[in-house]
Amino acid sequence: MGKLNAGNARRTSLRWTAAVVLGAAASIVAVAPVAAAPADVTAGDLDWGFKASFRNYVSTGNGNPPIAVADGATRNADGTFGFAALGGSYDPATGAATVHYGGTVVLSYPAHFFKITMANPTVVLNGGTGSLLADVDLEVSGGGFEPVSVDQAAIATLDASTGPQSSGTTVSWTNLTTTMTEIGAAAFAGFYGAGTVLDPASFSLTSAGTPAAPAVKVTPSTGIDPEQATIAVTGSDFNPDGAGGNGIYVAFGPKNDTDYWVNARRYKSVKWVxxxxxxxxxxxxxxxxxxxxxxxxxxxxxxxxxxxxxxxxTSVQCYVLTFAAHGSADRSQDTFTPVSFATAPGAGGSAEQEITAQVRQTGALILASAGSTVALGAVDPGGTATGTLNKVTVTDRRGTNAGWSLVGQVENFTSAAGGVIAADNLGWTPNASVVDDGLVGVPGVVTPGAVANPGTGTGLATARTLCASAAGASAGQFECGARLDLGVPASTSPGDYTATLTVTLS
Structure with missing residues (x-):
C-alpha cells in the first residue's frame, strides 16, 4: 500500500494484506402498465446560462470571440442562452416530458488551453425531477486537460417540484434549480464539481393533439391586504369527470412537496368545487x-x-392550489398560483449607507490532505494494484495570483522480508477541480498533471505534477486527487509492501 505525507509531515508506515472480492450481477425485469401516448411537442424555448461566474471568466479571455452562439442558439440580454424546441413529447397526465432544443454555444479561452462546445440541449422530466442533457466537446491544447466528447449526456439535474404554469396547450417551467452532475463536471474541464448549483433554467413547450392543461387566474394575486382579504379565483380546462367525478379542492396556503393533496386542514381556506x-x-x-x-x-x-x-x-411562499378532492392520487388537475401580500403600513421608505472594506494581503498558500493512508487492492505477481489518492486541498489566499504547483514523489516499496518494488512502478492518473465558494467573481483555474504510467523512467520515482494553477488564475480553493496504479513485477516475492508518497506545494 502507499501512504501520503503532506509536505514535511512525519512519515509512518502501514501494511496491506490481500483480499479477493467476487461479484455476481442480477437483473430484474418489470412490466409497466399500458398508458396513453403522450402528445408531440411542436414549439417551445429553453433559457439557460450554465453558470454566470464561468461566463464572466471566459469573457475576460482571448477567444475569438470568447463566447459564440450558432445553429439557431441566441444570446439573451442577461448573458444567458436561448434555444428553440425541435420536437419531443409531453404527457400532461403524468408531467413526463422529453423536449429536444437546437443550437450551439462555444466557450473558448486559448490562453488557458480549452474550448468547450455545448450543443442540442434536451430537457427530460419525470414528475418533479429531471435532467438537462447536451452534446459537449472539450478540446484542449495543453495545460494538463484531458479531452472529452459526450453525446446527449446528463450534465445537470433539474428540480421541477414547483410544477408548471399552463396556458392552453403551452406549458412552462420558470427558474428551476439546476445542479452539476459527475459527467457534467468532467465535460466542463472540472471547473465546477458535481453538486454545484448552476444557473436556473426556464423552458416551455407547446404540444399538439392534446387537451389544454388546467389553468387558474387569481385576482388580485399581488399586493393583497395581509390582515384579511377576499380574492376571486377562476379556472378553465378542468375535467368535471376526473378523479371519479369527485371534483377538486381550491385552497390557499403553502405547498408541501410530498403530500399537499392529502390533508386540507393545513390551508387557510378551502372550497370543494x-x-x-x-x-x-x-x-x-x-x-x-x-x-x-x-x-x-x-x-x-x-x-x-x-x-x-x-x-x-410573508416569510414562506403561499399559493392558490387546485388538486383532486378526497385525497385522490390523480395529479392531472394540480395547479399552483403564487400570491403575495402588501407591505404593512409604515414599513416603507429607504435609506442609504456607504460600506467600505479593506482586503489585506496577509493570506497564505495552504496544503491539506483528507487522509494519511491509502490501501491499494491485493494483487498477484505480474498484476497491477489500484487505489485512490486521498483528496488534497490547496488554498491560495495570498492575494497575488502568483500561481502554484503541487508535485508528488514516492520511495521504493519494501516488505519486512526484504522484498523491493521499485518506486517507478507506481503511476497515477491525476484529477483536479475548483471548489465553488458561491460568490460572484472570476474563479481560479486548476489543471491536473499528466498521467504517469508504471514503468522505468515514467513512474513516480521522479517528482511528477499532481495539479497546478498558472499565474493570474491561482487564487481560491482547489481539490486534487489521482487514481494510483502499482505495477507488481512477476518476480516479486509475496508479502506486505509499504512506501511513502510525499506531495509538495510550491
Missing part, C-alpha cells in the same frame, strides 16, 4: 360542464391551520 353543486355555499362551488369555475377565497398572511401550526405567508 365539483359538478354536483347546483347551489354554491360557503364551503363549496360549482365545476361547470365545460371545465370552468368561479369562486372566492378568504385570505390572511398569517394564520393557524387546522392542525394547530402557525403559518406566515
Amino acid at each position: 365539483n359538478k354536483n353543486v347546483t347551489t354554491p355555499s360557503g364551503g363549496q362551488d360549482t365545476l361547470n360542464g365545460d371545465g370552468t369555475f368561479s369562486t372566492t377565497l378568504s385570505l390572511a398572511a398569517k394564520y393557524t391551520d387546522g392542525n394547530g401550526n402557525a403559518v406566515d405567508c
